[in-house]
Amino acid sequence: MQQMADALAKPGLQRAAANFGWLMLERALRFALGAIVGFVVARYLGPVRLGTFSYCLALVTLLGFVPALGLDAIVKRELIKAPHATAELIASALALRAAGGVLGFMAVWLATGWGAGFTAEEAQVFRILGLLLFQPALFLPDLWLQAHLRAKQAVAVQLVALACASGLRVWLVMSGAEIAAFAWVLVVEMILGAVGLWVLARRGGLPGSFLGARRARMQGLLAEAWPLMFAGLAILVYMKIDEVMLRQMTGPADVGVYAAAARLSEVWYFLPSALAASVLPGLLQARASGAGEYARRQQQYYDLSAAAAYALSVPVALCAPWIVRLAYGEAFVASGPILAVHIWSSIFVFLGVARGQWLVNEGLQRFYLVATLIGALANVLLNLAFIPRWGGLGAAYATVISYGLAAWAASYLHPRVRVTAAMQTRALLIPLRGWRYLRR
Numbered sequence: 366m367q368q369m370a371d372a373l374a375k376p377g378l379q380r381a382a383a384n385f386g387w388l389m390l391e392r393a394l395r396f397a398l399g400a401i402v403g404f405v406v407a408r409y410l411g412p413v414r415l416g417t418f419s420y421c422l423a424l425v426t427l428l429g430f431v432p433a434l435g436l437d438a439i440v441k442r443e444l445i446k447a448p449h450a451t452a453e454l455i456a457s458a459l460a461l462r463a464a465g466g467v468l469g470f471m472a473v474w475l476a477t478g479w480g481a482g483f484t485a486e487e488a489q490v491f492r493i494l495g496l497l498l499f500q501p502a503l504f505l506p507d508l509w510l511q512a513h514l515r516a517k518q519a520v521a522v523q524l525v526a527l528a529c530a531s532g533l534r535v536w537l538v539m540s541g542a543e544i545a546a547f548a549w550v551l552v553v554e555m556i557l558g559a560v561g562l563w564v565l566a567r568r569g570g571l572p573g574s575f576l577g578a579r580r581a582r583m584q585g586l587l588a589e590a591w592p593l594m595f596a597g598l599a600i601l602v603y604m605k606i607d608e609v610m611l612r613q614m615t616g617p618a619d620v621g622v623y624a625a626a627a628r629l630s631e632v633w634y635f636l637p638s639a640l641a642a643s644v645l646p647g648l649l650q651a652r653a654s655g656a657g658e659y660a661r662r663q664q665q666y667y668d669l670s671a672a673a674a675y676a677l678s679v680p681v682a683l684c685a686p687w688i689v690r691l692a693y694g695e696a697f698v699a700s701g702p703i704l705a706v707h708i709w710s711s712i713f714v715f716l717g718v719a720r721g722q723w724l725v726n727e728g729l730q731r732f733y734l735v736a737t738l739i740g741a742l743a744n745v746l747l748n749l750a751f752i753p754r755w756g757g758l759g760a761a762y763a764t765v766i767s768y769g770l771a772a773w774a775a776s777y778l779h780p781r782v783r784v785t786a787a788m789q790t791r792a793l794l795i796p797l798r799g800w801r802y803l804r805r
Contacts, residue, residue, distance in 0.1 A: 398524075400632055402531040404692045406547060407625055409538045411696060416621030418544055420612045421490040423605040425497055428472060430601055432465035432501040435593025436586060437508060438725040444512035445649060455505060456577035457586060462502035469498035482613075486544065493548040496555075503559035506566035513569075522561030530554035592730035599737035603744035603767045604631075607760040610748045615756060623757035625693050626685075626703035633677055633711055637670060637718035652726060663723060664788050670715040671792035681708045699757070706761040710768045716789050717772030723785055732779045740771025 407415050440458050444451060473495035477488040510519045533550045607627070611620045644666055651662040681688065685708070686701035693700065724733045744767035751759025773793070776786030 398527055398531050400628075400692075402534050403628065405538055406534050407621075407628075407692075407697070408694050410544065410547075410621075412618045412621035412625075414544050414617075414621070415624060416612065416617030416619065417484075417487055418490060418547065419608055419624035420617065420620050421487055421494050421548070423608040424491060425473070425494045426605045427598075427601050427609070428469045428495075428498060429501070430594055430598035431469040431472075432462050432498050433594070433597055434461055434465055434501070434587070435590040435595075435597045435730075436462070436501075438593065438722060439586060439590050440505075440508050441512045442649075442725060444509060450582075451509070452572045452577045453579050453582050455509065455571065457579055457582040458508075459502055459505055460578040461583055461586065462505065463499070466499040466502050470495050473498070489545050490548045493545060494551065496552045500555050500559070503555065504562060506562040506571060509566050509571050510562070510569070519562060519565065522565060523558055525561065526554050526557035529557055589730065592734040593725070596730070596734040596737040599734070599741035599771075602741035603737075603764070603771065606741070606744060607748060607764060610745075610752060611757060611760060614752050619757055622697060622699045623703055623760055625697045626689065626700040626707055626757070626761070629688060629692065629700075629704050630681070630707040630711065634714055636673060636677075637715040640666075640670065640673075641718050641722050648722070648726065660784075660788075663785070664791065666719050667716060667785075667788045667792035668795060670719045671712065671789075671795050674712040674715040675796060678708050678711055681705075703757045703761045706758065707764060710765045712793070713765075713768035713772040716792060717768070720772065720776065720782075720785055720789065724782070727781070729779070729781065732782055735778075736771050736775035739775050740767045743767040743770050 410418065436458055440454060443454055447454070473492060477483055477491055483491065507519055530550050530553060533553065534547065537546050537550070608620050608624055611623055648659070648662055648666070652659045682705045685705035686698075689697055689701040689704055721733060724730065744763050747763035747766055748760055751763050753759075755762070773786070773789050776782045776789060
């Protein structure tokens with residue numbers, strides 16, 4: 366207990382804990398407001414129209430790797446390591462992501478223009494949601510705020526944008542609006558959040574102008590980030606390809622049922638990202654202190670990630686049928702078994718995010734790419750085998766297995782990564798370590 370008290374007394378850890386706490390508060394309020402309104406919208410749309418909306422959103426999400434460029438972890442790391450280069454770094458990243466957004470948006474219009482199997486309603490929704498491809502560029506100030514542990518400021522902005530968007534969604538439900546109107550609400554929420562983040566960051570000291578991009582800096586970012594960019598694509602594939610393949614192999618109704626369950630599972634995926642943003646400065650300091658301290662802190666990080674995932678997965682899996690009925694009603698009752706399976710993927714998501722930060726710190730981005738490609742390929746193949754037989758439930762099984770392969774099992778394939786594979790395995794065994802671990 367005294368060791369814990371001494372650790373909590375450290376200013377750096379207190380700032381990280383406070384930052385994580387604000388991120389948790391924002392996401393808790395986001396869940397309370399956004400998710401509840403989302404349940405209302407899902408009930409209004411029904412499985413078929415929700416399936417159409419989810420299918421288009423999944424396609425846009427898959428294209429999101431183009432504007433994101435895998436830059437998040439690298440930009441945050443450089444902002445911490447080289448604060449004097451902040452202006453050039455932000456401007457260069459902004460230029461790269463804006464160009465990526467343009468390319469992605471053009472791809473959306475080309476796909477809908479050529480037909481590509483879209484219905485008229487799907488093409489309309491897909492084009493509107495394509496505007497979300499500019500979000501990685503517009504939300505760059507959020508990386509600066511995270512790097513400086515200023516989550517409290519970003520929380521207020523995100524919640525205001527969410528509150529406005531939620532109010533619009535309720536009004537659309539009451540007005541009997543078409544599905545395209547709900548797509549426009551996501552665009553409005555993105556714009557409100559981006560404006561607020563830029564204002565806060567500039568007032569908080571974000572230096573430079575939008576014209577400070579440098580070719581050498583952009584080339585350096587791309588040279589380091591390209592494995593992460595394609596790894597990001599692979600992650601998006603094994604996160605969203607289920608809905609795309611369900612639409613092609615079964616139909617929009619099954620997509621809606623599966624998407625309803627996946628939303629209840631994926632709504633918690635903010636936790637590992639929030640935790641990563643808060644512990645990164647401490648991990649970098651521990652790395653500079655020596656291998657022993659770095660390994661100890663990394664094991665603590667994995668243990669905390671796994672414990673949080675188990676604390677989430679067990680009750681949700683046990684209560685899945687009641688959670689689905691409460692959230693969506695009887696029309697989505699088939700989502701219950703899917704949720705009971707899909708929620709276990711969160712364990713590997715938590716551990717995968719923790720390992721991903723370590724891989725960036727160690728310069729192992731190419732292994733990260735290989736691991737995520739393994740997961741993406743496994744998910745596609747398992748979906749081909751499972752969906753015809755079990756539908757959405759088969760897609761959920763494919764998701765859990767592929768996540769485990771990519772985020773944990775693949776760690777044993779590389780000699781330098783096996784040390785972290787052992788740490789992940791120890792973290793996975795937390796339920797067996799029980800009371801002795803909690804006392805320690």
